Amino acid sequence: xxxxxxxxRVIDYNVHIRVREDGSGVETQDVRMSMNPFDEIxxxxxxxxxxxxxxxxxxxxxxxxxxxxxxxxxxxxxGADRALRIDLAEAPEPLAVARLLEQVVRRESVQLAILGKQxxxxxxxxxxxxxxxxxxxxxxxxASDIEIEGTEIRVTREIDGGLQTxxxxxxxxxxxxxxxxxxxxxxxxxxxxxxxxxxATLKAEDLGVDTSPRAEVLRVSRPPERTPGIRVADxxxxxxxxxxxxxxx
Amino acid sequence: MxxxxxxxxxxxxxxxEKSTRSAITAATGxxxxxxILVLGPCDETREMSLRQISGVxxxxxxxxxxxxxxxxxxxxxxxxxxxxxxxxxxxxxxxFGKDLLPRLAALADIQMVxxxxxxxxxxxxxxxxxxxxxxxxxxxxxxxxxxxxxSTAFKACEVTGGESTLERLPSLKxxxxxxxxxxxxxxxxxxxxxxxxxxxxxxxxxxGSGENFxxxxxxxxxxxxxxxxxxxxxxLGFAPNDLQVGQTGKVVAxxxxxxxxxxxxxxxxxxxxxxxxIVAINKDxxxxxxxxxxxxxxxxxxxxxxxxxxxxAAQRAESISGASPA
Numbered sequence: 001x002x003x004x005x006x007x008x009r010v011i012d013y014n015v016h017i018r019v020r021e022d023g024s025g026v027e028t029q030d031v032r033m034s035m036n037p038f039d040e041i042x043x044x045x046x047x048x049x050x051x052x053x054x055x056x057x058x059x060x061x062x063x064x065x066x067x068x069x070x071x072x073x074x075x076x077x078x079g080a081d082r083a084l085r086i087d088l089a090e091a092p093e094p095l096a097v098a099r100l101l102e103q104v105v106r107r108e109s110v111q112l113a114i115l116g117k118q119x120x121x122x123x124x125x126x127x128x129x130x131x132x133x134x135x136x137x138x139x140x141x142x143a144s145d146i147e148i149e150g151t152e153i154r155v156t157r158e159i160d161g162g163l164q165t166x167x168x169x170x171x172x173x174x175x176x177x178x179x180x181x182x183x184x185x186x187x188x189x190x191x192x193x194x195x196x197x198x199x200a201t202l203k204a205e206d207l208g209v210d211t212s213p214r215a216e217v218l219r220v221s222r223p224p225e226r227t228p229g230i231r232v233a234d235x236x237x238x239x240x241x242x243x244x245x246x247x248x249x
Numbered sequence: 250m251x252x253x254x255x256x257x258x259x260x261x262x263x264x265x266e267k268s269t270r271s272a273i274t275a276a277t278g279x280x281x282x283x284x285i286l287v288l289g290p291c292d293e294t295r296e297m298s299l300r301q302i303s304g305v306x307x308x309x310x311x312x313x314x315x316x317x318x319x320x321x322x323x324x325x326x327x328x329x330x331x332x333x334x335x336x337x338x339x340x341x342x343x344x345f346g347k348d349l350l351p352r353l354a355a356l357a358d359i360q361m362v363x364x365x366x367x368x369x370x371x372x373x374x375x376x377x378x379x380x381x382x383x384x385x386x387x388x389x390x391x392x393x394x395x396x397x398x399x400s401t402a403f404k405a406c407e408v409t410g411g412e413s414t415l416e417r418l419p420s421l422k423x424x425x426x427x428x429x430x431x432x433x434x435x436x437x438x439x440x441x442x443x444x445x446x447x448x449x450x451x452x453x454x455x456x457g458s459g460e461n462f463x464x465x466x467x468x469x470x471x472x473x474x475x476x477x478x479x480x481x482x483x484x485l486g487f488a489p490n491d492l493q494v495g496q497t498g499k500v501v502a503x504x505x506x507x508x509x510x511x512x513x514x515x516x517x518x519x520x521x522x523x524x525x526x527i528v529a530i531n532k533d534x535x536x537x538x539x540x541x542x543x544x545x546x547x548x549x550x551x552x553x554x555x556x557x558x559x560x561x562a563a564q565r566a567e568s569i570s571g572a573s574p575a
Contacts, residue, residue, distance in 0.1 A: 162432065215389040221386070239560045242505070
């Protein structure tokens with residue numbers, strides 16, 4: 001079984017986000033970039049399935065210019081068997097991403113796609129579900145546990161108010177939630193080795209997908225800031241304020 | 250195209266949930282008629298409460314054959330057939346809504362817009378990106394729109410004054426390619442859920458252990474509050490996953506949010522910054538949580554929380570005796 005894991009290059013989750021003054025977007029110049037944390041979890045899950053013998057091959061795929069090669073190298077260093085870049089100058093919208101991935105799934109005869117539940121830049125939480133729709137495959141989103149049993153995949157899903165376990169027929173799409181696993185620490189020799197491994201490139205237009213955007217970003221702004229309030233001296237003052245000033249208790 | 254909006258009700262059971270009522274408010278804001286789609290067996294309580302919502306023209310009920318829970322993959326192809334009637338399709342961004350809407354959108358060749366917090370026009374929407382550290386205003390040019398609604402950003406509509414009609418659609422036949430094999434719901438303890446509570450008390454790393462975390466329970470009972478946790482507290486095993494408030498957990502906006510022993514990482518702030526009144530209790534006077542708190546109390550939580558619990562209990566007793574005839 002082949003597993004496909006799409007990985008996105010995003011602003012590192014530890015970086016403080018700066019909104020450009022002119023409202024055109026978020027500053028990405030000279031900012032530390034890394035693999036979307038949820039994609040790292042997805043990659044780890046795929047690698048563990050291969051290591052347990054449930055899968056034969058793990059393919060990492062990313063969409064973008066040459067810059068995205070660094071997250072593909074991270075995938076290889078983690079242990080992915082192959083890396084594939086879909087060459088595209090502009091970052092496509094979720095539906096176009098899903099359409100590009102659909103083509104890769106079909107070409108590579110992938111039987112399981114594991115994706116991060118969302119990318120921490122756009123926070124859309126769409127691509128996995130869209131990919132499943134385009135392929136007409138079962139989907140199991142927000143996974144906190146994955147197991148392969150014969151021709152089925154068993155997934156524990158984090159839903160509002162608790163956990164749901166589902167069994168889905170393969171092929172299927174799974175999206176990874178935060179607590180699925182803790183991604184492995186990549187060691188230096190693996191990073192060095194990954195630098196020499198080849199990264200295959202596909203042109204987006206060769207996949208026959210229209211990636212032109214539908215949404216126009218009119219402006220990006222800073223959220224309204226909350227101003228710090230006051231310090232209270234003790235519990236008595238706190239209760240007093242909550243009762244008579246804020247009127248919330 | 251005439252504006253006509255369908256709101257998919259994602260309520261679990263019983264009466265219509267606050268999240269759906271917020272989505273209805275968002276739908277009313279677009280203008281035009283609003284219909285509501287109810288999934289699964291619509292029990293009488295829900296039917297009653299839905300028909301009482303003003304501004305709704307039709308309630309559509311889509312039943313399901315058998316008693317298995319609805320899966321997005323079975324639902325989406327059926328909903329595609331309904332899309333032709335509507336300019337906008339909305340659902341609250343609950344885990345059910347987030348699972349379903351993108352699947353529907355892809356089948357219909359629509360680029361959906363997630364977690365909408367404001368609607369500026371029929372095709373112009375505001376949504377948080379980068380964990381709420383930036384807001385993007387987007388205009389989407391397409392024949393119809395699919396939006397998931399961040400319910401904390403819209404006031405829940407009142408359940409009153411409605412006069413809608415009710416229609417039952419042909420029942421859905423699940424394909425059973427995906428089936429539920431287990432369901433483990435969080436114990437409710439008669440407390441409100443995180444998303445619906447008007448008061449939320451969250452604990453962080455400083456609680457120190459799962460056992461210590463229980464110190465929040467009596468305070469929550471006194472205030473009728475839901476209990477939440479920071480990601481650090483969840484990662485350390487002090488509290489279960491589904492209590493997590495933050496970018497990767499639940500987004501809440503209660504009237505009163507009390508952060509106990511929470512430093513205030515951006516991750517956590519993204520989940521509670523829209524609360525009306527924020528209280529922070531922390532030993533560290535430099536904790537970033539104080540920058541967003543309306544009332545900050547620097548102190549040892551193991552002293553402050555029991556004292557606060559006692560004071561509120563005493564106040565409640567006082568107001569009860571004060572209200573009774575002398």
